[in-house]
Amino acid sequence: MIDIAPRESASSWLSLIETTPSLVFDSDVCRGQWSALRNALPGVELYYAVKSNPYSGLLQTIFEANGHFDVASAAEIRMLEQLGVSPSRMIHTHPIKTELEIEKAVAFGVTTFVVDNVDELWKLIPYRHFIRVMLRLSFIAPDAPIDLSKKFGAPPPDALSLLAVANDSGIRVDGLCFHVGSQAASANTHADALSFCIGLSRQVQLEELTPIVRIDIGGGFPAHYLGEPVDLETFCAPIRNVLSEVPKGIEIMAEPGRVISAPSMALVCRVVGRAKRSDGWWFYLDDGVYGAQSGRLFDGMQYRMTVYTSAKERSPCVFAGPTCDSIDELGRFPELPILNMNDVVVFHEMGAYTLASATQFNGISPPQVVTRVLPCLLPGVGQSL
Template identity: 80%
Template sequence: MINVFPRESASTWLGLIETTPSLVFDPEICRRQWNELSSALPRVTLYYAVKSNPYPGLLQTVANEGGCFDVASAAEIKMLEHEGIHASRMIHTHPIKTDTEIEKAVAAGVNTFVVDNVDELWKLIPYRHSIRVMLRLSFIAPDAPIDLSRKFGAPQQDALSILDVANDSGIRVDGLCFHVGSQAATANTHADALGVCLDLCEQIRDEGLPEILRIDIGGGFPAHYTGESVNLDAFCHPIREVLKRVPEHLEILAEPGRVISAPSMALVCRVVGRAKRRDGWWFYLDDGVYGAQSGRLFDGMQYRMSVFTSSDELSPCVFAGPTCDSIDELGRYPEFPILNMNDVIVFHEMGAYSLASATQFNGIAPPAVVTRALPELRQGYGHLV
């Protein structure tokens, strides 16, 4: 969705930042998302997925709400420690880790790890007296555009045999976990997978294997990329229905990333070059897919845009990022105002998997980040392209 606003009103955004491109982080939105999801998932302990956005201000905001953290590496543990967050509030959920990574995480005090195969279990043997392990199973949500169960997750039918090996090796696997895929349209697969895990807990007990004490339902909670707010309470309803079956002693965890980070940041860019070419006007912005917009390539994302320009002449146009690579293209539009140099573009819901995967390609630095309240965009102020 694209809204066009008069050029002068860009000052509302430019007044917040020192330079473009900049990401603007709004702690209030982060808090609102955290609290909405917490209320929608009573009795579920939320572990924020640091990989979705490790900006220190965001980590602090989640920590101040009493949140816990899901980490994938020793570097993420260090970032959290730097913010004064203790390892007792972290779980390490990467299913494949080097020995060095495990050693560093254990040394830092992290005591929960994830495996999805027997070879990964062997790596944990040296630490078996001090750690707890969760077995990741594969459940794929057909309505989640970003798959996370092709690369990771044991097939459900392999669960008992992996748990048998763990038991024989003296490794305490007392948890089950899954990730149904990112940006799920419904929580139906979360709910079904939780139900399957509850049934599996009974089979595990019947087999005489150590009891499962926690189930981690992963991430996948959606952000509102279209600007329409997602009702997290309604989204989580199917999960709450299955939660009614969960026995008292069983702890339930979740690892939300995108739903917390995406709405918390907007990206302010500028037109730094333009050229009329065979296929229309090309507008070159100061951020692209090698910067904060890699989600366009990795996740097929299209971000909501506000364009600030005094132009009203329309033409076919192409948006591109600042690098010399032609893959660094951001979108083609059959009719778009012919922008001028320094016109401002704001991309919304830009906090997830943006800063976290931004590169220095071509020597171009990722966007700066500032903490400010995001301006309210008044309805009906511009027009829709």
């Protein structure tokens, strides 16, 4: 969806930043998403997935909301430690880690790790007296566009035999976890996978293996991009139904990333070049897929945009990023105003997997980040295409 708004109303964005491109982080939006998910999942301990956006202001906001953190590397642990977060509030969920990574994470004081195969389990043997482990299982949500269960996760039918091996190894594997895929359209797979894990915990008890005391339902909670707004209370209803069946003594955890970070940031760009070519007008922005918009390529994402211009004449047009690479294209539109130099384009819901994967390609720096209150587009200010 594209909103067109008068060029002069771009001042509500430009007054917030020093330069373009900039990402504007709003801590109130972040806090609002955190508490909406907490309310939708009563009794579930949330671990924010740092990988989705490691901006220090965002981490601080989660910390102040008494949150926990899901980390994937020593560098992420260090960032949190610098904010004063205790390692006891972190879990290390990367299913495949180098031995050095494990050594560093243990040295920091992290005690929860994840494995999905026996070779990874062997790496943890030296630390078996200080750590606990969750076994990651593979459940794929057919309605999640970003799959995370081909690369990671043991097949559920193998779970019991893996847990038996773990039991003999002396490592305390007392948790189960999964990630059904990012930006899921429904929580049906979360709910089915949680049910499976509850059943598995009963079998574990019958086999007299180390009891399962934690089940981590991962991420995958959706952010609102182009479609209907997401109501987290409604989205999480299938999970809540199963939560009522969780036996006493099993703690439920989740690792939300995108749902917290995406709506918390908007990206403010400027038109820095334009050219009329055979396929229409090309507008070159100062951020592209090598900057904060890699999600277009990696995840097939499209973002809500507001274009601030006084131009009236329309044409087919192409938006592109600032690098020399032809893959750095942001969208083709059959009819949009012919933008002027320095017109402003704002992309909304730009906090997830944007800054986190931005590069320095062509020597072009990623967007600056500022913490401000996000302006609202007043009703009637613009026109939607």
